[in-house]
Amino acid sequence: MYNVAWVDNEKCIAEKGCRLCIMYCPESDCIMLDASTKKAIVIEPRCKGCDLCKVVCSTHNAITMFPVDVITGKVIKGGVEAESAALGQAYSG
Numbered sequence: 001m002y003n004v005a006w007v008d009n010e011k012c013i014a015e016k017g018c019r020l021c022i023m024y025c026p027e028s029d030c031i032m033l034d035a036s037t038k039k040a041i042v043i044e045p046r047c048k049g050c051d052l053c054k055v056v057c058s059t060h061n062a063i064t065m066f067p068v069d070v071i072t073g074k075v076i077k078g079g080v081e082a083e084s085a086a087l088g089q090a091y092s093g
């Protein structure tokens, strides 16, 4: 099982200029600015579950990692983050 990032629009402050997750995500075109909502949005098929976005958004805590069902490929919203050796954990101390 692996994880993908999800942005809580209630907590994301991208409309005020924050782009931290977009700048730090190592995958191109993976977190984008949603032009209509002015919030960050994750393109789930491109997400590698590295956790870096979650780490850099720790002040606003707008990003949650959710597991993906390996059979259906669907994101289990509300599911418990699967264990992973994610890159971001190396930065979170």
Ligand code: SF4
Pocket: 007, 011, 012, 013, 014, 018, 019, 020, 021, 022, 040, 056, 057, 060, 061, 062, 063
């Ligand atoms: S780092 Fe957090 S608050 Fe900033 S744009 Fe990304 S999700 Fe929004």
Ligand code: SF4
Pocket: 004, 005, 024, 025, 026, 027, 030, 031, 042, 046, 047, 048, 049, 050, 051, 052, 053, 054
């Ligand atoms: S978990 Fe990693 S790959 Fe996925 S959106 Fe966050 S920084 Fe990008």
